[in-house]
Amino acid sequence: MRVLYVITEIGKQSLSKPFTYLYDGHDQVDVRYRVMVPFGPREIMGFVTRVVETNKTKKELEEETGMPLRYISRVIDREPLLDDELMKLATAVADYYMAPLISVLQAMLPKSLAPRRGALKGPKEAYEKWVRLLKDEEKGLTPKQVECVRLLKRSGEVLKKEASTPAVVRALLDKGILEQFDKPRSRYVIPEAEREVAHEPTLDQRNAIEEILSSSHSIVLLQGVTGSGKTEVYLRLSEHYLQEGKNVLMLVPEISLTPVMVEYFSRRFGRVIAILHSGLTPAEKYDEYQRIKRGEARIVVGARSAIFAPLENIGLIVIDEEHVDSYKQSTAPFYHARETAIMRSKINGAKVVLGSATPSLETKARAMRGIYGYASLPRRISGQGLPTTTIVDMRSQESKGSVKHIFSKQLIEKIGEKIGKQEQVILLLNRRGYSSYITCEKCGYVFECPDCGSPLTYHYEDQMLKCHHCDFILYFPKVCPQCGSSSLARVGFGTERVMKEIADLFPSARAARLDSDAGKVAKNVASLTKAFKNHEYDILVGTEMIAKGHDFPLVTLVGDVLADIGLNLSTYRASERTFNLIAQAVGRSGRAKRKGEALIQTYSPSHYAIVYGAKQDYEAFFRREMMARKTFGYPPYYFLIEVRFLADKEEKAARAAADFKRVALLQGFKDLEIVGPGTPFLSFFQGKYRRTLLFKYKDGTLLRRFLRQEVERISGKGGVEAEIEVDPLDS
Numbered sequence: 154m155r156v157l158y159v160i161t162e163i164g165k166q167s168l169s170k171p172f173t174y175l176y177d178g179h180d181q182v183d184v185r186y187r188v189m190v191p192f193g194p195r196e197i198m199g200f201v202t203r204v205v206e207t208n209k210t211k212k213e214l215e216e217e218t219g220m221p222l223r224y225i226s227r228v229i230d231r232e233p234l235l236d237d238e239l240m241k242l243a244t245a246v247a248d249y250y251m252a253p254l255i256s257v258l259q260a261m262l263p264k265s266l267a268p269r270r271g272a273l274k275g276p277k278e279a280y281e282k283w284v285r286l287l288k289d290e291e292k293g294l295t296p297k298q299v300e301c302v303r304l305l306k307r308s309g310e311v312l313k314k315e316a317s318t319p320a321v322v323r324a325l326l327d328k329g330i331l332e333q334f335d336k337p338r339s340r341y342v343i344p345e346a347e348r349e350v351a352h353e354p355t356l357d358q359r360n361a362i363e364e365i366l367s368s369s370h371s372i373v374l375l376q377g378v379t380g381s382g383k384t385e386v387y388l389r390l391s392e393h394y395l396q397e398g399k400n401v402l403m404l405v406p407e408i409s410l411t412p413v414m415v416e417y418f419s420r421r422f423g424r425v426i427a428i429l430h431s432g433l434t435p436a437e438k439y440d441e442y443q444r445i446k447r448g449e450a451r452i453v454v455g456a457r458s459a460i461f462a463p464l465e466n467i468g469l470i471v472i473d474e475e476h477v478d479s480y481k482q483s484t485a486p487f488y489h490a491r492e493t494a495i496m497r498s499k500i501n502g503a504k505v506v507l508g509s510a511t512p513s514l515e516t517k518a519r520a521m522r523g524i525y526g527y528a529s530l531p532r533r534i535s536g537q538g539l540p541t542t543t544i545v546d547m548r549s550q551e552s553k554g555s556v557k558h559i560f561s562k563q564l565i566e567k568i569g570e571k572i573g574k575q576e577q578v579i580l581l582l583n584r585r586g587y588s589s590y591i592t593c594e595k596c597g598y599v600f601e602c603p604d605c606g607s608p609l610t611y612h613y614e615d616q617m618l619k620c621h622h623c624d625f626i627l628y629f630p631k632v633c634p635q636c637g638s639s640s641l642a643r644v645g646f647g648t649e650r651v652m653k654e655i656a657d658l659f660p661s662a663r664a665a666r667l668d669s670d671a672g673k674v675a676k677n678v679a680s681l682t683k684a685f686k687n688h689e690y691d692i693l694v695g696t697e698m699i700a701k702g703h704d705f706p707l708v709t710l711v712g713d714v715l716a717d718i719g720l721n722l723s724t725y726r727a728s729e730r731t732f733n734l735i736a737q738a739v740g741r742s743g744r745a746k747r748k749g750e751a752l753i754q755t756y757s758p759s760h761y762a763i764v765y766g767a768k769q770d771y772e773a774f775f776r777r778e779m780m781a782r783k784t785f786g787y788p789p790y791y792f793l794i795e796v797r798f799l800a801d802k803e804e805k806a807a808r809a810a811a812d813f814k815r816v817a818l819l820q821g822f823k824d825l826e827i828v829g830p831g832t833p834f835l836s837f838f839q840g841k842y843r844r845t846l847l848f849k850y851k852d853g854t855l856l857r858r859f860l861r862q863e864v865e866r867i868s869g870k871g872g873v874e875a876e877i878e879v880d881p882l883d884s
């Protein structure tokens with residue numbers, strides 16, 4: 154008889170302790186195996202964390218433990234699910250993020266291998282489900298269904314999962330408005346890129362490589378201005394480790410940036426590359442995962458979750474654009490790929506290179522204190538300086554000769570000049586939609602989201618009002634619901650409006666828009682960026698999606714239409730994000746032979762994030778922002794942990810938070826500030842009321858243990874669930 158300690162697929166804090174089961178079958182079963190277990194009336198999946206052999210009978214064991222014991226239903230795996238390194242990593246991540254181990258395993262593994270009942274269905278065949286419009290009909294449909302119909306009208310055939318929610322698509326299929334079909338999708342094959350002749354590294358690049366390889370630090374910050382050739386450094390370093398017989402893990406911040414990186418690597422190293430990110434189909438992901446496990450890949454390129462790749466013998470882990478927030482998962486276990494990489498390198502001894510033009514404050518501060526090594530690329534490869542930037546004060550009279558306060562005279566002139574010279578322009582505006590909100594001119598009524606209270610944004614493309622914080626949608630109303638007046642004003646502006654003004658001002662210019670609305674359909678993003686690179690468009694208008702990573706050689710003007718947008722967000726990172734976005738966007742200009750320019754329009758021309766962003770003066774920004782972080786008690790001076798309380802009644806959530814705070818204060822921890830109970834922006838979301846507590850601390854040894862125990866203790870009791878997020882970015 155064997156006693157199995159099993160954590161189950163239910164990832165709640167309150168259930169994160171192992172359950173005890175029995176097994177007297179003959180299958181091989183050990184730690185790191187998945188098993189099916191009875192759980193109440195149901196059968197669910199579990200993961201074995203400990204096995205004890207015993208000669209005792211069920212009865213004896215039950216008497217010993219004082220509770221009834223059940224047998225597992227069956228063993229699923231024939232070999233351990235994870236190797237030793239990944240198991241250690243999973244445990245380290247669960248520990249640091251105070252998350253249930255099961256949630257880490259679920260984030261770590263492809264769907265068909267995760268400890269989750271759904272995994273039993275296995276990877277799907279290698280085809281994808283697509284939908285297309287059969288009837289162009291909107292009568293009797295809900296706004297969400299209409300939104301889907303209009304999307305298909307614009308985009309033609311799209312992937313079923315991109316069309317809308319499963320429920321909406323199902324309803325439209327049932328009504329005969331959509332039809333579904335399968336498209337065979339050959340499993341992902343890395344394009345047979347031509348091998349290239351490698352660039353001769355510049356002196357700066359050689360120094361950086363030398364510095365990284367000879368550094369006694371296992372973690373090194375590579376700080377290189379935009380266009381300084383960081384990629385070539387990654388490639389050279391990879392070559393070095395491959396020659397030593399080691400393998401390489403290369404992370405990029407977003408799925409959309411993987412193809413470019415894969416191309417660089419396959420041109421240099423041929424077919425030893427595997428790709429891992431959440432955009433692959435389950436079958437592709439399974440295939441790539443197995444290929445890596447079998448040792449057929451020497452290099453893995455991917456987004457956040459690729460940090461968990463089952464690659465053995467890793468010599469180098471590169472985190473490109475390490476400052477980007479998408480490296481942090483926004484659901485449990487809330488892990489950050491950069492911190493996870495560092496944990497992994499502690500286990501396997503790999504070198505970690507953190508690359509960025511604008512490092513996160515945490516990373517830069519650690520490099521300055523000698524905790525990390527440091528290498529830099531201070532110049533652009535092209536020999537061109539950084540773009541010349543001008544800040545345009547939108548408050549001044551002069552710039553107000555402009556079109557409804559969207560474009561200043563200066564920006565209009567510059568756009569005209571560049572297009573005239575057959576050069577390209579990028580216009581950044583970090584807000585999608587047409588106007589920011591709709592108000593009644595007669596009575597002042599503002600259309601707000603009934604679910605979360607945010608003003609609704611008007612979308613011209615499908616004539617709807619949408620909430621940008623939850624998924625509420627409404628038809629664009631003809632009259633004010635309060636006074637019946639039909640004079641509704643569209644206030645503020647987004648990317649769609651910029652497109653309209655461009656069309657009015659430069660009727661012959663070819664303009665395209667790229668934001669998360671246009672980008673909802675992945676094929677559109679790929680074809681759009683390619684077309685822009687081929688100069689099929691003169692102007693690209695978009696949100697932060699266009700600011701990152703891309704190399705468009707003909708772009709010589711970047712216009713930031715309204716740089717202030719992110720400044721007032723209620724997160725301690727508002728300035729850092731604003732600075733990064735400006736610096737990255739400006740960095741898209743003048744990357745090749747011709748000198749670049751940038752124009753930053755703002756109503757806060759003296760705000761340091763904007764001033765230093767425009768100058769791309771990272772060091773000055775760093776010093777100034779560090780002062781603010783110190784004054785207000787934020788990272789990297791203080792650590793943060795947020796505890797969230799979710800309940801079906803508002804009072805319950807509020808009371809749980811207040812009680813929790815009281816108990817925490819009684820412990821008398823040193824250097825601890827507890828902010829809250831606070832009401833998060835989405836105070837009612839997915840059927841739950843929410844309250845938060847933010848813990849700011851310097852030394853977490855005792856505090857962390859307290860939080861973990863206390864959250865486990867209260868979670869699941871009295872209709873309240875508590876959730877911990879370590880190192881939150883949005884607080």
Ligand code: ADP
Pocket residue numbers: 352353354355358377378379380381382383384385534535704
């Ligand atoms: P970054 O990531 O630092 O912004 P990239 O890696 O995109 O910069 O490099 C900018 C450009 O410089 C690319 O077009 C790249 O091909 C080119 N490049 C990089 N290294 C060299 C080199 N040693 N010689 C010539 N061109 C180079």
Ligand code: ZN
Pocket residue numbers: 593594595596597598633634635636637638
């Ligand atoms: Zn009104």
Ligand code: ZN
Pocket residue numbers: 602603604605606607620621622623624625
């Ligand atoms: Zn909403």
